[in-house]
Amino acid sequence: MRRRIGLATLGRVYLALVLMFLYIPILVMAVMSFNASQFYTLPIDWSLRWYEALSGNSKLLNAGFNSIVVAVVTTAIASTLGTAAAIAFFRYEFRGKQVLQLLLFPPIAIPWLITGTAMLLFFFWAGIGRGLHAMVLGHVALALPYVIIVVSARLKAFDPDLEAAARSLGASPAQVVRHVTFPFIAPGFIAAALFAFAVSFDQFVISYFLAVPGVSTLPVEIYTAIRKGFTPEINAISTIVIVFSMTLLVGVARYYRFGGER
Amino acid sequence: DTIRVLNWQGYGTDEDWSVEAFEKKTGHEVVHDYFNSEQEMLTKLRTNPGTYDVVLINSAYTPQAAEEGLIEPIDTSTMENVEDLAPDLRNSPYLVIDGKTYGVAWVWGVTSYAINTNDFETAPTSIEELWSPKHEGKVGWRDDAVEAVQIAAIATGQKINDPSDFDAIREKLRALKPQIRTFWTSENEWNQYMSSGEFELSTYWSGSASRSKNNFGLPVEFVIPKEGAIGWLDGLSIAKDAPHKEAAKQFIDWMIDPEFYVKWDTDVGAPASANTKAIGELAEDAFNRQVMGKAAESGKLQFMGPIDDTVRQKMLELWQETKTYYQN
Amino acid sequence: MASVSVRGVSKLFGSFKALDDISIEFADGGFYGLLGPSGSGKTTLLRLIAGFDFPDSGEIEIGGEPVGALPAEKRDIGMMFQSYALFPNMSVFDNVAFGLMVRNTARAEIVRRVGEALELVRLTGLDDRKPHQLSGGQRQRVALARAIVFHPRVLLLDEPLSALDKALRVGMQVELKRIQREIGITTIFVTHDQEEALTLSDRIGVLRDGRLVQEGAPKEIYDRPESAFAATFLGDANLFRGRANGDGVVLADGSRMRTADAPGKADEEVVCAVRPERIEVVPADGPADGEGNMLDATVSEAIFAGNSMTYLASWQDQTVKVIAQNRGAEPFEAGARVRLVWRPADTVVVTP
Amino acid sequence: MASVSVRGVSKLFGSFKALDDISIEFADGGFYGLLGPSGSGKTTLLRLIAGFDFPDSGEIEIGGEPVGALPAEKRDIGMMFQSYALFPNMSVFDNVAFGLMVRNTARAEIVRRVGEALELVRLTGLDDRKPHQLSGGQRQRVALARAIVFHPRVLLLDEPLSALDKALRVGMQVELKRIQREIGITTIFVTHDQEEALTLSDRIGVLRDGRLVQEGAPKEIYDRPESAFAATFLGDANLFRGRANGDGVVLADGSRMRTADAPGKADEEVVCAVRPERIEVVPADGPADGEGNMLDATVSEAIFAGNSMTYLASWQDQTVKVIAQNRGAEPFEAGARVRLVWRPADTVVVTP
Amino acid sequence: MTVAASTEAGSSAKARRGEARRIAVLTGPAYLWLAVTVFLPISAMLYFSLLSEAPIAGRVGQFTLENYQAFFDKAFYQSLMLRSLRLGAEVSFYCFLFGFPCALVLAKVVKGRWREAMFLLVIIPFWSNALVRIFSWTMVLRGNGILEQFLNAVIPGFGGLDLMFTYPAIVIGLVHSYLPYMILTCYISLQAIDDDLIEAARSLGASRWTILTRILLPLSMPGIVAGAVLIFVPVIGSFMEPRILGGRNGTFIGTVIEDQFTAVFNWPLGAALSFILLGCVLIIFAAFHPILRRAAR
Ligand SMILES: Nc1ncnc2c1ncn2[C@@H]1O[C@H](COP(=O)(O)OP(=O)(O)OP(=O)(O)O)[C@@H](O)[C@H]1O
Numbered sequence A: 001m002r003r004r005i006g007l008a009t010l011g012r013v014y015l016a017l018v019l020m021f022l023y024i025p026i027l028v029m030a031v032m033s034f035n036a037s038q039f040y041t042l043p044i045d046w047s048l049r050w051y052e053a054l055s056g057n058s059k060l061l062n063a064g065f066n067s068i069v070v071a072v073v074t075t076a077i078a079s080t081l082g083t084a085a086a087i088a089f090f091r092y093e094f095r096g097k098q099v100l101q102l103l104l105f106p107p108i109a110i111p112w113l114i115t116g117t118a119m120l121l122f123f124f125w126a127g128i129g130r131g132l133h134a135m136v137l138g139h140v141a142l143a144l145p146y147v148i149i150v151v152s153a154r155l156k157a158f159d160p161d162l163e164a165a166a167r168s169l170g171a172s173p174a175q176v177v178r179h180v181t182f183p184f185i186a187p188g189f190i191a192a193a194l195f196a197f198a199v200s201f202d203q204f205v206i207s208y209f210l211a212v213p214g215v216s217t218l219p220v221e222i223y224t225a226i227r228k229g230f231t232p233e234i235n236a237i238s239t240i241v242i243v244f245s246m247t248l249l250v251g252v253a254r255y256y257r258f259g260g261e262r
Numbered sequence B: 001d002t003i004r005v006l007n008w009q010g011y012g013t014d015e016d017w018s019v020e021a022f023e024k025k026t027g028h029e030v031v032h033d034y035f036n037s038e039q040e041m042l043t044k045l046r047t048n049p050g051t052y053d054v055v056l057i058n059s060a061y062t063p064q065a066a067e068e069g070l071i072e073p074i075d076t077s078t079m080e081n082v083e084d085l086a087p088d089l090r091n092s093p094y095l096v097i098d099g100k101t102y103g104v105a106w107v108w109g110v111t112s113y114a115i116n117t118n119d120f121e122t123a124p125t126s127i128e129e130l131w132s133p134k135h136e137g138k139v140g141w142r143d144d145a146v147e148a149v150q151i152a153a154i155a156t157g158q159k160i161n162d163p164s165d166f167d168a169i170r171e172k173l174r175a176l177k178p179q180i181r182t183f184w185t186s187e188n189e190w191n192q193y194m195s196s197g198e199f200e201l202s203t204y205w206s207g208s209a210s211r212s213k214n215n216f217g218l219p220v221e222f223v224i225p226k227e228g229a230i231g232w233l234d235g236l237s238i239a240k241d242a243p244h245k246e247a248a249k250q251f252i253d254w255m256i257d258p259e260f261y262v263k264w265d266t267d268v269g270a271p272a273s274a275n276t277k278a279i280g281e282l283a284e285d286a287f288n289r290q291v292m293g294k295a296a297e298s299g300k301l302q303f304m305g306p307i308d309d310t311v312r313q314k315m316l317e318l319w320q321e322t323k324t325y326y327q328n
Numbered sequence C, D: 001m002a003s004v005s006v007r008g009v010s011k012l013f014g015s016f017k018a019l020d021d022i023s024i025e026f027a028d029g030g031f032y033g034l035l036g037p038s039g040s041g042k043t044t045l046l047r048l049i050a051g052f053d054f055p056d057s058g059e060i061e062i063g064g065e066p067v068g069a070l071p072a073e074k075r076d077i078g079m080m081f082q083s084y085a086l087f088p089n090m091s092v093f094d095n096v097a098f099g100l101m102v103r104n105t106a107r108a109e110i111v112r113r114v115g116e117a118l119e120l121v122r123l124t125g126l127d128d129r130k131p132h133q134l135s136g137g138q139r140q141r142v143a144l145a146r147a148i149v150f151h152p153r154v155l156l157l158d159e160p161l162s163a164l165d166k167a168l169r170v171g172m173q174v175e176l177k178r179i180q181r182e183i184g185i186t187t188i189f190v191t192h193d194q195e196e197a198l199t200l201s202d203r204i205g206v207l208r209d210g211r212l213v214q215e216g217a218p219k220e221i222y223d224r225p226e227s228a229f230a231a232t233f234l235g236d237a238n239l240f241r242g243r244a245n246g247d248g249v250v251l252a253d254g255s256r257m258r259t260a261d262a263p264g265k266a267d268e269e270v271v272c273a274v275r276p277e278r279i280e281v282v283p284a285d286g287p288a289d290g291e292g293n294m295l296d297a298t299v300s301e302a303i304f305a306g307n308s309m310t311y312l313a314s315w316q317d318q319t320v321k322v323i324a325q326n327r328g329a330e331p332f333e334a335g336a337r338v339r340l341v342w343r344p345a346d347t348v349v350v351t352p
Numbered sequence E: 001m002t003v004a005a006s007t008e009a010g011s012s013a014k015a016r017r018g019e020a021r022r023i024a025v026l027t028g029p030a031y032l033w034l035a036v037t038v039f040l041p042i043s044a045m046l047y048f049s050l051l052s053e054a055p056i057a058g059r060v061g062q063f064t065l066e067n068y069q070a071f072f073d074k075a076f077y078q079s080l081m082l083r084s085l086r087l088g089a090e091v092s093f094y095c096f097l098f099g100f101p102c103a104l105v106l107a108k109v110v111k112g113r114w115r116e117a118m119f120l121l122v123i124i125p126f127w128s129n130a131l132v133r134i135f136s137w138t139m140v141l142r143g144n145g146i147l148e149q150f151l152n153a154v155i156p157g158f159g160g161l162d163l164m165f166t167y168p169a170i171v172i173g174l175v176h177s178y179l180p181y182m183i184l185t186c187y188i189s190l191q192a193i194d195d196d197l198i199e200a201a202r203s204l205g206a207s208r209w210t211i212l213t214r215i216l217l218p219l220s221m222p223g224i225v226a227g228a229v230l231i232f233v234p235v236i237g238s239f240m241e242p243r244i245l246g247g248r249n250g251t252f253i254g255t256v257i258e259d260q261f262t263a264v265f266n267w268p269l270g271a272a273l274s275f276i277l278l279g280c281v282l283i284i285f286a287a288f289h290p291i292l293r294r295a296a297r
């Protein structure tokens, strides 16, 4: 009901421009997947050749499937553990808290390459070995700082009295979280989960070190494919992934509001 | 059995038709795992003992792998095609250590540069072409310390495996500053840059150049300059405690089989085979038969050998320093 | 359902002493009013009892058991927050149902009891609204309903009715008292409404700067305030300074005033308090009653306040406040010379 | 500084009509009290005037100019929110200074005026606290100081003193009124405190369910309520139903009651209202005054309320409320037979 | 936070223990996980960084500080470090500059279903492969690429930009990759700001700009800081984007560290360089800590 149509409209236009910026490479990627030329030369020679090639490429498809599985599991674990830790940081004041918060930096500050090498060595030494399980182990660790930092940022705006109120009504700590704290941090949680998913789904380095031959993920396939030839097949599968996730998320959004109330 | 091969992706061993043919012939299946750098390959061998059967190792690294116990000596007596390998390659001191064969010579190639024939009327003959002001901002260069230093070593007339005058190399590399368009890291990238006209000429590998030409139809020609070029030899080795040694040996044997090689080189594009019989079966005008053959004879090639860790570190630092210098 | 004992409790915020060695007993099933100026520590005390904060020293017992280690959710206390603290993501119904839900009450029972509670606070029909769609007073009532619906053993109400209009407030007071009686919940409530405190409470505690200054039955505190502060804070009071003299006080101008109880040692400085409604305004030539206390003054202001008139009368350099019920008689006007009359029994000696 | 005219304003929330064709004039420099039950639309009206929401129909003028297109920040209106809406990131000082800062007031001037404002609301010394470190009443006072410190031309106060104790509230009322007089700010304030509304306001408007039911000077509304609602909402009232008859009313039991004004057409059903404090309780055998109205009743409850006693007396099947000032005389006890007496002039005919 | 702060002082020993248990239950799993998968392996790396050679495959390294010394001896390491820090700061800043208004519009202007839809649209590009995205950028940015063609179509005679293989190209690519972080973290903070506060500020006469700088920015500071951390930290260690988009201008500390691992087998030096990088990050955050703490309250 704002009367100031001017500024609001300007804002929407701006939003649209930013989205355009975000989608430039995505569009290029999608368009190129329909270009017959292997080296993305222009003008475009429309063709479905790379989709055909893709349908026969079980390796890439399997890798895509693995990626989704690993990313979903990672997201579930990382967002749960990370949110729990963020809530503890919000609720309690205790010795060592700052140290714990500082410890979130190494996983994001040290290049993944080094973390990956270190993980490989350590997992080998500890008998954890490689494989999808090892990837999940690694991905969760990388996603945790994102989740904790993002959820904490949201919690800064939370009124502790709401938790107090719920407790006075007899809610157990778990119930407080479930009915009061969580609904408030839901937007942060969702953002964190999306981050976690993205971190895992797009994670190359760690996966690369932790993949066993024959069982790899999409990014690993893409990276290793580079040497041979970065075929638009990869554009094709990336396009499919994007379209798929768009439909999925838009479907979810229809039935679930996570922009918060108000 | 299912054998596990560790190699660069798209480097011969994983050609679908070849794997199929091998399976039909021997009943063994082939699974691949890939690496993106030699260091990675070594790391994978170290951390996965008993996983791999066949591994491709640049002969410059074979002694190190052998010394670390990552690979096993190979009894080549049962391999049919070994006899046809060029003797100097087969008995390269990098592959045969203390009389034991740690790697079977597979293919060899040259690192030098390739040109976009559209930009040249006549092919250049000198390595100095890379430094020519004519190509300012149009030169491609691989972002690899050892290769960069070695090319500069050739341009300054030094030994590639242990250059003596690093200052000269530094100067030579710094002089490249105006020339370089960008660095490339993979064959695919190279092809893209070439096809989109970013490069007029660029450092490259002989085998890849023939792939670019044959497989992708790019207007590319490989140059072996008169000052010399870097030669390299890739061998196939058997990993320590390989689970399927026999099958591995059969696979290596298949890899040096002329039947495989001729198809690989003509249909896809390949480096030069170490198997003289295989080279002989190529078409008369094949690059690997003509140019490479001559290059091999001319003695212009300096083969890559093991590089001392301290020298390697020095090369890397020099290169990193140079790259820092390149920046505006 | 449970008594609450607060024993020597202090609470610091940094170096600021919000509560200072407070001890009170809240009897089982009692209705306890907590009064005090803004910032005197009322909310802080309730938070300690509820278990959201912990005292820096002292102990709290509920139902005879120390609760130092008992987390808030196990104390079975219903607290209504001054800021309401309604759950923004839940509807009115869900807010009220929360305490029942976490106790695993059957759905039908929840519906019934929430319905009752909403009826009690006159919000039937707003079940599905979210808190941000409610008016201030409606929010407050939701908070109240939420705190009482699950029949806690102790009920802490922080200004439960402050945002309500008079009519609604009185209605709520009656309901509150009824429920409290029926279920016997020990109730401690903070209020700034004098009348509310006096009419509802069994006992009243008056806080000031984190200390308990007086505690007792409403009438006791009202009629016999111990301190000038208590006298002026709970109800109005005119204070007269003078020196003790026998059963009375000698004021500055030499006139004598008789007091309810003999004021301390002779010649000691004392203060006595007289409630404005105990003073009668009569015309200046009205009859002088030898027994009563009496001052001649001038009306400086006459203020209409609905059911009563408030007169400010000047006597010496002091202003005396008098409240006269509006019975329709012609009020005195500003400037009128009047005589103020009251009984010695209404003159209470207090600490300054 | 500026008058405010509200003309035929309506406001819908979904299908719910929060304001229904409201028209009021707020005179320049006036002090206007807005009353009404919880949820009647008071806050909504203030929000429309402040410019946070826009009416679905009708118009608002400030200082004679329509403000439909004027954004809130250009209206120069100080608004105090019912929920305070203090900036949580700013100290008390910065909160109060905000309105001055955005007006580019010189630093020294800001310090001076904020200091004054904080003194006014008795918060000197808390300058550096953040809102979450304040008690409820302290927060409310910060909100008040913030709204007035920059001397807006119109001041909208939504229950500005509800969280304050009596003493502080009275102090604030005086200050508020003083400032408002000095600067002449047109002030519209919402309150639930009857006395506050009656003593402070120049005029009062009473809202009910989004409609303006009566508007006028306090004494006018109090003495001559137009409707039963207005009578009971502002102050207390006993309602008697009967049939018009000459200059009076005949009640159900056949007794006559004389009214202030003649009640409409003969034999029409009418309601008349009598304020409890206008009724005198006398012993059952008290003198019968032929002029006055009179009922014989039984005290059913006698409630102590500080400066007064409240009696509930049963008469027929109706309960009559009477307020008697506490003058120390022995009160009547429950069960006593009494006579209730009041003047015809205090019997006001109202619409039901 | 006051609740928690005061809890410390007075709670009885038992309540304290209960609290310690809850903290352990809540933070334990996450940190246990991190310990096993990151801290222990990284500690091994830290140990390697103090050796002359990585002690694997039968080699033995001597204890040495040489690897750290190298950073201080070789000026180019330091200049690369500065360059990386600058890149991190610039990318964070641009992300904030472009992302914050976007988050603001999302949180305060767009309503209802649209908001959810936009929110998702922001995150989805994230799910495509980073390398593929960067390659797409090369097609957009390169000479006579999509961008130049577009500009020339819109403004005839616009000419060439030649952005490819320049520092700005790296910044564009990185800003694109990390913009969603900033938008989302700012959004979740902005969305939690009560509209009442904005209205209060408006009634006090605050212009849009004042509301932005005095209310919205300070109150969303936790989100901004979180976003900046999540951008700054990975960007200074990034190597892929600079390599591909920067060409010969693409050398940063991240690429140098990568080289130590992939090109030469000098893990100790690579590890030492990354710990120096980590050290820089920590020093920077320590230096800004008072400001960040105040801002993020
Ligand atoms: N956003 C909304 N959506 C739906 N209904 C609303 C909304 N805001 C207010 N209302 C309703 O409009 C009516 C008027 O609300 P308003 O806040 O003006 O009441 P009020 O007179 O200020 O009451 P109180 O004294 O309790 O503060 C109430 O019944 C309320 O429930």
Ligand SMILES: Nc1ncnc2c1ncn2[C@@H]1O[C@H](COP(=O)(O)OP(=O)(O)OP(=O)(O)O)[C@@H](O)[C@H]1O
Pocket: C013, C014, C016, C018, C036, C037, C038, C039, C040, C041, C042, C043, C044, C045, C082, D132, D133, D134, D135, D136, D137, D138, D163, E002
């Ligand atoms: N977190 C805090 N930090 C510092 N001081 C605080 C904090 N919380 C409360 N205080 C101070 O403690 C004192 C008591 O606060 P409390 O909330 O108990 O007052 P109150 O009696 O409830 O007042 P009100 O009637 O205004 O609500 C106040 O002076 C307040 O400023």
Ligand SMILES: [Mg+2]
Pocket: C042, C043, C044, C082, C158, D135, D136, D137
């Ligand atoms: Mg309080």
Ligand SMILES: [Mg+2]
Pocket: C135, C136, C137, D042, D043, D044, D082, D158
């Ligand atoms: Mg309201």
